[in-house]
Amino acid sequence: MSMHSKKRVSLLLIAAALACVWGASRIRPEAESWARSLAAQPATPLEDAPPLMSLTVMAFGGFRGLVADVLWIRLIDLQKESRVFEIAQLSDWITRLEPHFAVVWAYHAWNMAYNISVLFPDPDDRWRWVQQGVRLLRDDGLRYNPRNATLYRELGWLYQHKIGDVMDVAHRHYKAAWAREMAGLLGGAHPPEAADPHDDRLRRMRQEYKLIPALMREVDAQLGPLDWRLPETHAVYWAWRGLKVAGDDEHKAACEQMLCQSMADAFRRGCLLTDPRSDLYLTTLKPDILPRTIKTFELALRNPRNKNTAQAYANFLTEAVVMLYLFQRDRAAREAFATLQALTGSPMTYDELITFCLRKAEEELPYKDAAAVVEAWLYRSYKATGDGKPDRASLCEQKARALWDTYMRQRPSEAQRLLTGLPPFPACQWAAWQRLDAELKGADARERFRALCPEPAQAHHAEP
C-alpha cells in the first residue's frame, strides 16, 4: 500500500470512528431510558464518590455487571469452602460496581452479618462480621444512596433483628459490646449537648457512626427519651431517617413498621441496667415510653399500606396492659386497655383480659416478656415488704421463682439458654429492687425502704 492510500484509509477510519461516536451520542438517551425501564443501572456519575470509585464505575461501563457477576461467583465459591477472609473485600467491590443497586448492598450486608458471622464459634469473631455488615450499609451504601429508604430500613433491621433480637447465641455479646461502644462514644445513655462543633465526640458521631446529634435529639424529643446504648434505639434512628427520604407510601410503610416494632421493643426492654461492679447487662421494661409507642402505631396506621400493623398494634396493647398491671400501674394499664378496646371493639373486660393473659403466661411465658414478668413479681414482693406485708412479699417472690424455674426448665440446653434464657434470679431481684428504689419519692421513703429491704447481693452476671 502506498503512503497516499495509507493516509486515505486512516482518514476514512477516523471519519468512521467519529460517525460512531456521533451515532452513540444520538441513541444514548433512548438507551438509558430503556435501561431505566428495565430497572438496570446506567453508568451515571456518582455524587460524593472517591475518584477511584468513579473511575471504576465509568471505566467498566456496561461491563460492570459482568465483572460483578464474576466476583459474585467467586464469593459464593469461597463461602462454600468457608474461606471467608476475602468476603468483605469482594462484597466491597461488588457493591462499588453496582453502587445504585440497593438490593446488592442489602444482600451483602445481610450475608456478612447473618451468614458469615455464624460460621465462627467465637463471639468476638461473630461480632466483627456483624459490624462489617453494618459498616457496609452505613458507611458506603447510604453514602452513595442517601435518598434510598430501603437501605435505611435494611440498616435498621440489622440493629433491630440481628443485634437486638435473640436469633444468635452470641446476641448478648453483641448487645453488651454495642452498649460499651456507645457509652464510650456518647459518655452516657443520651446524645451529648456539646455546643462546640469541633468536639471530638461529635466529630466521631458524625463521621464514624453517621449519627447526627440534631437528629438524635429530634428522635428523643418525638419518641423518647431513648437509651442510645440499645440497638432498638438505633433501629428507631435509622427508620426515622429512612422515613424522611421515603418517597412513596410503600417505602414509608416499611420504615413505619420498623419504627413500630422498635418502639414496641423499646417499651419491652428499653431500660438498660448496668453495674460497674460486675459485667451485668440487663434490659427491662420502660413503661414511660408507652404513650410515644402508641403514637407511633397510630401514625403508622394512617398509611393505607400498613393494614397488617393494626393486628400487631392490638397484640402490643394487650402485652402492654398486662405488663402495666403487673407493675401495678393500674391507671396506665386501664388507659391502654381503653385504647385496645377502641381499636378492636372486643367485648372482653379489663379483668377478663388480665386473668386470661396471666393464665396463658403461666402455661408458657413468651421469651420477649419473660424477664419483665419475673421482675414484676419481684417488684411486687419488694413493694409488699416496704408496705410491711411480709406474707404477701413471700408469696410474690415464690411466684417469681416458680416462673423463673419453669421457664428455664423448658430450656435445658446451653444453646437454648444462650438464646432465650433469663438473667440469673439474683439479677432479676436486683433489677426489681433498683426500679422500686428509683420510683420512691423523697429521701425518707427511700431510707425506710432500704432499711426494710436492703439491696440484693451482687450475684449477677449478664449470661444466664
Added chain:
Amino acid sequence: MKRLWAIAGMTWRTAVRSRVLLLLVGLVTVSVLLLPLIIRGDGTALGLAQLYLDYAFGWSMALLSAAAVWAGAGAVSLEIEHRTIHMLATKPVRSLELWLGKWLGLMAVNGLLVVLAASLIYAGLSWVTRPGRMSAADRATLTARILTAHEWVPPVAMNASGGHVAGPGQTLSRHFVLSPKQAQATVLYLRYRFSTSEGMRSVPVAGTWVIRAIDGRELFRQRDFAAQFMDNLLRLPPPLRLGRGFSVEYTNQELQKPLTVVFSATDGLGLLAQVGCFEGNYVRAWLLVLCRLGFFSALGLTAGCLFSFPVAAFVSFALLFMTALCRFIERVAARGLPGDVGLSRETPLFQLWDGINRLVFKGLNVLLPPLPHFNPLDYISQGMMIDVAQVGQAFGVLIGGYGVALGLLGWAAYARRELGLPTE
C-alpha cells in the same frame, strides 16, 4: 552453544529495551504498592495480611503470565514482520537453536520479573505486618498460621467402629504417624471440619479432644466449641511430646439436644505440622510461578512461529484463558455440562449433545497442562508447604513435557515458515 547464548542475549536485550517490559515493571510495582491502601480485609490484622499476600501474589502472577504469552508471541513473529529475522536466518543457526535461544532469553526476562515481583511483595508484606501496625500477639499468630510452611498430616487408620460420624456421646478415633521431620515440628495444629445432623445450626458444637500415646497414656485433653462447615484449628501445646505414633479421639458432647457430627471424608480431620519457614516456601512458590511462565513463554513462542503476531497473540491468550478454566473443564469432562439446555436429560438429542460436549472437554482436559496442580496461590496464603518435589514435578511437566512438545512444534513450524515473502 555459543549461538544459543547469543540469541538468548539478543532476546534479553530486545525485551529490556522494550516499553512493554517497562510498563509491566511499573504495573507490578504500582499494584503491589497500592494494594495495602485499597484492600479491605476481614477486620483482623491476620485477614489483611492473608488478603494482601493472596491478591498481590495472584495479581502479579496474572500480569506476568499475560506478559510471558505476549512477549513469546512477539519474539519470532514480530522479527519476521519487521524482517530483522533475516539477520539471523542468513547465519548458520538451526531452527531449534533459534527457538531455544529465544525461549532462554524470555526465561531470563521472566526470571528478572519474578525476582522483582517477589522482592516487592515481600517488602509490601513486611510493611503490612510491621510491628507498628500489628500487635505482637497478631504477629505471633500470623507467623504460626500463615507466614509458615505447614504440612498436612492425614490419619492413617480408623478405629473398628469406623466411619466419619460421631453420634451424641460417641467417640471417634484416628491414628496418626508422623515423619521424623513432622515429629520435630514446634507448631502443631489439629485441623477439623465437620457438618452436623442439624443442617443450618449456627450454635457452636461442644466436643472433647483427647490425644493418647500408643500405650494409651493421655497426653492432651481439651473441651472445645467449634462451628460446622469451617476449618477449625486447635493449637496443641508446644511441650507436647507426641512421638511418631499416637491417636486422636473426638467425643461428641452434645447430649442435651442430641446431635450427630459428621467429619468430611477427605479433609475432615488431620494435623498441620510446621516443617519449614515462610521464606523457603515463598521462594519455592515463585519457582512454581517461573515454571508456569516457562510454559506460557513456550506457548507464545510456538504460536509466533506458526502465525503472524496478532493471530499468535490471540491464539496464545485464548489458550491462556482456557488454562484458567482448567478446573471447569475437568468438571465438565467428568460430569457433563451443568445447567438446563431446554432438553430433557433422557432425550436422544440431549444424550448426543452431552456426549459431544464431554468428548470435546475430555480432549481439552488431556491437551491442557494440569496448571491448577501447580498453583502456588493454593498453598502460600494458607501457610501450606510447597516441597521441592512439587517444584521438580512442575518443572518436569510444564517445561520438560509441555515445553519440549511446544518447542518441537515451534521448531518444525519455524523450519517450514517462509521468511522472505513480500508484504506489499
